[in-house]
Amino acid sequence: MxxxxxxxxxxxxDIVVVRQQVRKAAEQARLxxxxxxxxxxxxxxxxxxALIYGGxxxxxxxxxxxxxxxxxxLIISDQGPGIEDLDxxxxxxxxxxxxxxxxxxxxxxxxxxxxxxxxPGNGTVVELWKWR
Amino acid sequence: MVDRIPILKMGQYLLLSIQVxxxxxxxxDLQEDLTExxxxxxxxxxLIDISxxxxxxxxxxxxxxxxxxxxxxxxxxxxxxxxxxxxxITLVELGLSLEGIATALNVEKxxxxxxxxxxxxxxxxxESDDDTDISAEAGN
Numbered sequence: 249m250x251x252x253x254x255x256x257x258x259x260x261x262d263i264v265v266v267r268q269q270v271r272k273a274a275e276q277a278r279l280x281x282x283x284x285x286x287x288x289x290x291x292x293x294x295x296x297x298a299l300i301y302g303g304x305x306x307x308x309x310x311x312x313x314x315x316x317x318x319x320x321x322l323i324i325s326d327q328g329p330g331i332e333d334l335d336x337x338x339x340x341x342x343x344x345x346x347x348x349x350x351x352x353x354x355x356x357x358x359x360x361x362x363x364x365x366x367x368p369g370n371g372t373v374v375e376l377w378k379w380r
Numbered sequence: 381m382v383d384r385i386p387i388l389k390m391g392q393y394l395l396l397s398i399q400v401x402x403x404x405x406x407x408x409d410l411q412e413d414l415t416e417x418x419x420x421x422x423x424x425x426x427l428i429d430i431s432x433x434x435x436x437x438x439x440x441x442x443x444x445x446x447x448x449x450x451x452x453x454x455x456x457x458x459x460x461x462x463x464x465x466x467x468x469i470t471l472v473e474l475g476l477s478l479e480g481i482a483t484a485l486n487v488e489k490x491x492x493x494x495x496x497x498x499x500x501x502x503x504x505x506x507e508s509d510d511d512t513d514i515s516a517e518a519g520n
Contacts, residue, residue: 261403267435268401285435285466289474292437296404340475350438354474 252310257324259304263295266307270322273309277318279380287320287378290355294324294374297351301344302326302372319360319379327371334366385410389421393494394456397429407443414447418456424501425494426451429487431462441476448481457497458482461490 253273255266270291274284291307298305305326312321331337338356343349352374356362361377385406388395394417402410414426428444430436436444444460451458459482463471471478484490 260405264401264403271434282466282469285464285470286473289435289437289470292435292439293474296437296439350475354438354476357473357475358470 252308254306254308257295257298257305257307257326260299263292263299266295267292269309270307270320273311273320274378277311277320277380279320279378283378283380286358287322287376290358290376290378291322291324293351293355294322294376298324298326298328298372298374302328304328305371314361314377314379317379319377322376323373324376325371325373330368330370330372331364331366332368334364338364382406383409384413387413387417389417389423392422392424392498393491394418394421394423394426395429396427397432399432401434402440404439407440411443411447411450415450415454418451418454423456424498426456426458427487427490427494428458428460429462429490430460430467431464431486433467434464436463436467436471436476438474438476441471441474441478444478444481457494457501459484459490459493461485461487 253269255269256262257266267288270288271284274287279287295307303326305324308323310321312319336342338352340353341349352364355376359376359378361375363375364372366372382400383406385396385398394414396414417423418426428447448458461484463483482493484493
């Protein structure tokens, strides 16, 4: 069974909507409370990145099966400038803006699987997975 | 959507309870409102209840740290109370330890900590009875 919903990330308040929808999806996938909180927090970090650094984008929320477990999969994408050096961007404390530099590295620690694809000029796509 | 978090004054303290999922601008406005009210009311302590917050991400974490820092400089103590356990676990894993921010399990314990800390501070200031700060008075 796969359900997919897509939400825009065009303005700050869209981050709140994405958080609420991810929470709903995590509840439907019957994730535990801590897992729900982790995936919602990770979504918040990555969605803010897409908005601030990527100039906006969208968040796709899917319920999937992964190795026989119910999983929530989020695909957050933007068409921004992309990330020059992915390895550097994944390090705690590294920031190109004025944040804490915890967004990418922190979000990766909060989820069960984390995939990032980005090239300069071609935007960034982040996949976040959390399963039961 | 809510566009302001109410701040309540009680004696020398300010109390606020964040009960909505804050968008970033709301958090920024709260910082500014609170700073302004600390000065206006000459508040000695601030209690922030986050028991209704279902997540604290790096942005909200940074806001709390910022509030604590600014308040300290303005001579007001800050305590954050009521963080949900799942939020605390997530926050640590995210990499935010909220160092330097006093926390308590609930409002009652937080209030007692504020009273104790502020009282102790006052007793260390022998001249606090005739505390007429001319520059502050002139600003009113």
